[in-house]
Amino acid sequence: MTSSPMPSPPDWPTGQVGYVALLGRPNTGKSTLLNTLLELRIAAVSAKPQTTRRQLLGIYSDANTQLLFLDVPGVHRPKHALDEAMSHIIGRALEDADIILCMADPTRPQGDEDSLVAELAASAEQPVVLCVNKSDIASAEELDAAEAFYLERLGSDTPACRVCSLRRPALEPLLAKLLPLLPAGPFFYSGDEVTDVFERDLAVDLIREVLLEELREEVPHTMAVEIDSWKDTGKRSRVEAVLYVEHDRHKGIVLGRKGSMLRHLQKRAGARLSALCDRPVELRFWVKVAADWRKRSRRVQDFGYGGRK
Ligand SMILES: Nc1nc2c(ncn2[C@@H]2O[C@H](COP(=O)(O)OP(=O)(O)OP(=O)(O)O)[C@@H](O)[C@H]2O)c(=O)[nH]1
Ligand SMILES: [Mg+2]
The missing domain is CATH 3.30.300.20 (K homology (KH) domain)
Structure with a gap:
């Protein structure tokens, strides 16, 4: 697990603190989810796949909780050195995470990249939460199909929820699934920091x-x-x-x-x-x-x- 970048000052809160890796194929809405949670536009978002090319830490804090989200590139089969580097970034985030947030896009049929994502999540030692995104535009059948595809591979008892990453209130059920899985400990960052990136x-x-x-x-x-x-x-x-x-x-x-x-x-x-x-x-x-x-x-x-x- 990733350790605190430096010892926490004694006046920082202690509570539930941990890293959450955002895992999903390109274009599922990982960066969108991060921006919406932080209510700040720090991560690049676009309708085209492979928008994110490197890791971005997004720090979400409330009084007793600090969730350290690792936004990473979407999982895809490498074609060149850049793809290899992106796969390496994903692998490192999976090692660092306390929880893996596996994101699915139900608006496109599940395919090879989804199988890769599910395989990576299923083989991780950390707890996995499934998040089926884009509930605002997906049909009930599409939502059911995406959830069934992932739960079949992750195990039917995996905590799961359906969200729309464009709306902050719609993310509360997701936070509620993540919080009980966080380790206890002191905050790694002060409560008003949102990222460590320049x-x-x-x-x-x-x-x-x-x-x-x-x-x-x-x-x-x-x-x-x-x-x-x-x-x-x-x-x-x-x-x-x-x-x-x-x-x-x-x-x-x-x-x-x-x-x-x-x-x-x-x-x-x-x-x-x-x-x-x-x-x-x-x-x-x-x-x-x-x-x-x-x-x-x-x-x-x-x-x-x-x-x-
Ligand atoms: N309607 C709808 N669109 C969404 C939602 N979440 C994300 N999007 C859109 O989906 C597209 C991809 O979003 P990104 O956040 O860039 O996806 P990503 O998973 O970070 O993609 P990569 O960085 O390429 O891996 C953008 O056009 C977003 O506006 C959602 O809940 N509902
Ligand atoms: Mg992204």
Whole structure:
């Protein structure tokens, strides 16, 4: 299990404290659940699979409870070095967790990735809670089918609930299932912390979120983002970031006609960073080619995938 990052100060509360790994295939709503629980937009969310590429800790605290959620990439079969790094991140979160929150998306038929997810959860030593998400849009038959698929593999006595991750009150039954499974102990973080990740790392993920929304097909999946400089001056921040593409032909798509797409991306991502940082953020992008970076483990590590704890 993951231990406290440092000894807790004596005035921090003692109660139920533990790590919860969010396990599920891509696009099930893991990051959405985290944002809704924290009532803060720290995790990138998109309608496209494989939005999350690295681990993000989300800290949910009330008077006597601290739930440390580990949002990780969706489980999928690896095709290149980036996928391998993402699988490694999932494996590490499963080792660190006190509870595994297995999430299912009932709106798509259960397939190979669901079998992988169920296998990982079933072979874990820690308690598992099943959460069938998207109850607002799934039919009763779809909800029943997803729950039956997972319970058959996890064991019929696995605690299970159906939720809509877009609505905070709808998550209370889920919290009620998690709380009794948490170990007792002192808080690992102060009650007002929401993550241990630096603003500039959250910014990278939110810029990727905009790329996934605005660019079509494979292009955003082939991209990486690096913050080149971050200057806080007075009440504003000036941020320069490099957008890496894998091929020269993608550069033109990202730039757009006379740079129009790049300006649009800067504007959208700048607004999102301003909301994250709670001050105006002026954003400037540069586009560079990092040929086939997803296949090169060194490059994948350099871009921070696999490195963040
Ligand atoms: N209607 C509905 N949509 C949801 C719900 N939860 C998530 N979504 C949507 O599902 C899509 C995927 O959500 P994410 O939170 O990015 O999913 P994820 O599991 O983190 O995906 P990866 O990071 O790719 O593994 C987004 O379009 C969300 O808005 C829900 O309860 N109801
Ligand atoms: Mg995600």
